[in-house]
Amino acid sequence: xxxxxxxxxxxxxxxxxxxxxxxxxxxxxxxxxxxxxxxxxxxxxxxxxxxxxxxxxxxxxxxxxxxxxxxxxxxxxxxxxxxxxxxxxxxxxxxxxxxxxxxxxxxxxxxxxxx
Amino acid sequence: xxxxxxxxxxxxxxxxxxxxxxxxxxxxxxxxxxxxxxxxxxxxxxxxxxxxxxxxxxxxxxxxxxxxxxxxxxxxxxxxxxxxxxxxxxxxxxxxxxxxxxxxxxxxxxx
Numbered sequence: 001x002x003x004x005x006x007x008x009x010x011x012x013x014x015x016x017x018x019x020x021x022x023x024x025x026x027x028x029x030x031x032x033x034x035x036x037x038x039x040x041x042x043x044x045x046x047x048x049x050x051x052x053x054x055x056x057x058x059x060x061x062x063x064x065x066x067x068x069x070x071x072x073x074x075x076x077x078x079x080x081x082x083x084x085x086x087x088x089x090x091x092x093x094x095x096x097x098x099x100x101x102x103x104x105x106x107x108x109x110x111x112x113x114x115x
Numbered sequence: 116x117x118x119x120x121x122x123x124x125x126x127x128x129x130x131x132x133x134x135x136x137x138x139x140x141x142x143x144x145x146x147x148x149x150x151x152x153x154x155x156x157x158x159x160x161x162x163x164x165x166x167x168x169x170x171x172x173x174x175x176x177x178x179x180x181x182x183x184x185x186x187x188x189x190x191x192x193x194x195x196x197x198x199x200x201x202x203x204x205x206x207x208x209x210x211x212x213x214x215x216x217x218x219x220x221x222x223x224x225x226x
Binding site: 004033035041042043044045048050056059091093103104105106107108109 | 149151157158159160164204213215216
């Protein structure tokens with residue numbers, strides 16, 4: 001498809017397990033973002049990839065969270081030893097390199113539930 | 116400390132009237148602003164944007180106003196329609212950096 005694709009759409013996992021969330025950005029988009037939205041909350045920035053530059057990891061809430069972007073395209077967000085407070089919708093977005101401003105296009109999100 | 120604030124968590128408007136959603140920011144480095152609309156169980160969708168070199172951008176029923184001196188922007192929807200009922204997020208960015216989102220305002224347009 002032409003949009004940002006995220007998988008799985010829903011994930012239920014037991015506390016303490018590791019999970020991997022995948023994002024396929026729009027082809028040609030050099031910037032990729034991960035956000036999460038907890039119940040009733042706004043969009044919380046997690047990590048930002050721009051081309052070959054070092055990613056901006058300033059939003060990652062703990063060292064249990066990590067993300068990779070392979071070949072400048074697909075990204076995987078990994079949460080190790082999941083906790084109940086990790087339950088949220090994880091949203092991925094991509095955009096072209098900003099020169100004067102470009103909007104980011106979001107995927108449908110992955111709803112993560114830690115039980 | 117929230118860099119992007121939307122002080123109204125919710126707003127109700129009659130169909131056909133104007134909806135005004137407000138957003139304030141603190142970082143003077145922000146130079147690009149966007150509004151996103153989000154329906155339940157869907158990802159946010161881009162609505163309209165404005166660069167800091169402008170003070171107004173219009174797209175159909177949607178107009179965004181930017182007041183840089185007050186670090187304030189607003190989204191006007193005229194006329195409001197029931198299908199506009201959604202959560203609206205304001206976002207801001209500085210060149211080469213991530214987007215910072217506000218907490219959102221839930222708009223309900225009543226028939």
